[in-house]
Amino acid sequence: MNRALVIDDEEVIQDVIRRVLERHRISTREVYTLEEARKHLNQEYDLVFLDLRLPDGNGLDILPLIREKLPYSPVIVLTAYGTVESAVKALKQGAFDFLEKPFALKEFEDRVKKALQVRELYRQNIELKKELDEVKGFGNLIGKNRRMIEVYDMISRVAETDVTVLIEGESGTGKEMVAREIHRRSKRKGKFVVFHCGNISPDLVESHLFGHRKGAFTGATEDKKGFIEEAEGGTLLLDDILTLPWETQAKLLRFLETREFIKLGETKPRRSTARLLIASNKPLKKAVEEGKFREDLFYRINVVRIELPPLRSRREDIPLFVFHFLKEFSRKHNKRIKGIKEQAMDLLMNYHWPGNVRELKNAIESAVILSRGEWIDVGNLPDWILRGKPTDVKISLGTKTYKEMMEEFERTLILTALRQAGGVQKKAAELLGMNPSTLSMAIKRLGIK
Numbered sequence: 329m330n331r332a333l334v335i336d337d338e339e340v341i342q343d344v345i346r347r348v349l350e351r352h353r354i355s356t357r358e359v360y361t362l363e364e365a366r367k368h369l370n371q372e373y374d375l376v377f378l379d380l381r382l383p384d385g386n387g388l389d390i391l392p393l394i395r396e397k398l399p400y401s402p403v404i405v406l407t408a409y410g411t412v413e414s415a416v417k418a419l420k421q422g423a424f425d426f427l428e429k430p431f432a433l434k435e436f437e438d439r440v441k442k443a444l445q446v447r448e449l450y451r452q453n454i455e456l457k458k459e460l461d462e463v464k465g466f467g468n469l470i471g472k473n474r475r476m477i478e479v480y481d482m483i484s485r486v487a488e489t490d491v492t493v494l495i496e497g498e499s500g501t502g503k504e505m506v507a508r509e510i511h512r513r514s515k516r517k518g519k520f521v522v523f524h525c526g527n528i529s530p531d532l533v534e535s536h537l538f539g540h541r542k543g544a545f546t547g548a549t550e551d552k553k554g555f556i557e558e559a560e561g562g563t564l565l566l567d568d569i570l571t572l573p574w575e576t577q578a579k580l581l582r583f584l585e586t587r588e589f590i591k592l593g594e595t596k597p598r599r600s601t602a603r604l605l606i607a608s609n610k611p612l613k614k615a616v617e618e619g620k621f622r623e624d625l626f627y628r629i630n631v632v633r634i635e636l637p638p639l640r641s642r643r644e645d646i647p648l649f650v651f652h653f654l655k656e657f658s659r660k661h662n663k664r665i666k667g668i669k670e671q672a673m674d675l676l677m678n679y680h681w682p683g684n685v686r687e688l689k690n691a692i693e694s695a696v697i698l699s700r701g702e703w704i705d706v707g708n709l710p711d712w713i714l715r716g717k718p719t720d721v722k723i724s725l726g727t728k729t730y731k732e733m734m735e736e737f738e739r740t741l742i743l744t745a746l747r748q749a750g751g752v753q754k755k756a757a758e759l760l761g762m763n764p765s766t767l768s769m770a771i772k773r774l775g776i777k
């Protein structure tokens with residue numbers, strides 16, 4: 329049951345408000361003076377009614393305190409006829425709405441309904457924030473989906489060992505974050521170094537990885553340390569391992585087996601204690617089957633494998649990410665964002681996120697930058713999310729099952745129809761040439777809101 333604090337010195341008004349609110353299952357606490365009101369502000373109220381003319385002062389005097397003590401309770405200001413000016417002042421100080429006395433019942437009820445909706449919105453956002461504070465995830469990683477918990481478990485089990493770990497997952501799923509977390513928990517004294525194998529031309533990969541001596545090849549004007557040497561005593565993440573040339577793969581295998589490598593231009597092997605982590609956004613096993621990756625190296629690497637699920641298969645974590653990034657980017661861009669409106673959150677929940685967490689993070693940052701008010705709404709979201717075309721479904725054989733991909737396609741198709749039909753299911757069913765009850769079942773089955 330909702331509770332309202334009614335601050336008004338007129339008996340008649342108190343009576344009317346109490347009776348109307350009772351019908352809406354809202355209980356009231358009646359107070360008649362500012363002094364009395366102050367005593368009640370340490371309790372929870374869902375709504376506050378505030379008369380401006382009170383025996384011991386102006387209602388405006390207590391408004392800042394109400395906002396401070398009950399920041400999530402909408403305040404409806406009650407003013408006498410002809411004092412709109414002070415009502416406007418009240419709105420500027422954070423009152424939710426105002427009503428001129430005497431008011432019509434219908435009008436009063438409408439305001440109350442609106443205020444309760446806002447209160448509910450606040451409540452959902454508070455709960456989500458609380459949830460986020462309680463169980464964020466693991467280290468810097470966010471998410472509490474079952475598969476992510478398994479990932480956390482793997483991280484803690486392998487962190488302090490020397491074992492090579494293969495981290496697989498679509499682009500933007502957090503592979504580098506996982507690698508950093510493994511390093512952080514490993515207590516290794518050396519650095520965490522990332523080598524993006526794909527960013528470097530194949531004939532230079534080897535010298536970048538193992539280093540070279542001056543004059544080892546044309547262009548080698550001085551001695552250079554390789555990434556393996558950089559990561560001595562620490563961790564080296566080899567990102568995008570599939571782009572590693574075939575011969576380099578063989579040399580990497582030798583390093584993994586002997587802990588020795590040969591710098592270009594040298595003959596004597598050197599030793600390194602760098603621990604290797606390997607990342608790939610395509611499944612290595614499949615590349616082996618297609619003859620694109622060395623089988624012997626694959627077996628050497630694939631001792632421990634961590635697979636990061638795509639964001640679309642851990643949708644329940646989306647609100648956690650949203651709130652985390654809202655906080656991060658409001659701070660960064662100096663904005664006061666209170667939360668996100670339900671419809672906008674629905675869109676984020678139902679989008680298929682081909683770019684995974686990175687895409688979501690970018691979407692939230694741009695929404696924060698574009699927002700004018702305190703609430704993120706549909707209009708602030710990037711339009712590619714609003715459109716959500718069926719053609720956006722990416723076919724990625726080998727990573728997803730037939731059933732998963734069909735569901736994804738179905739979801740996008742239904743969402744597009746719903747959007748075009750302005751949310752009216754019957755119309756959407758017509759657009760799809762589908763029985764409305766079949767559509768309604770599909771909506772339930774896919775968990776579309």
Ligand SMILES: Nc1ncnc2c1ncn2[C@@H]1O[C@H](COP(=O)(O)OP(=O)(O)OP(=O)(O)O)[C@@H](O)[C@H]1O
Nearest residue numbers: 468469470498499500501502503504505609685686
């Ligand atoms: N679980 C998570 N919690 C918080 N932030 C995350 C999480 N997963 C990913 N991110 C964020 O998403 C972005 C992408 O993450 P990361 O660079 O680790 O992805 P990746 O899998 O290495 O992507 P790519 O394959 O494109 O290199 C980063 O900004 C990261 O901070």
Ligand SMILES: [Mg+2]
Nearest residue numbers: 503504567607
């Ligand atoms: Mg990466």
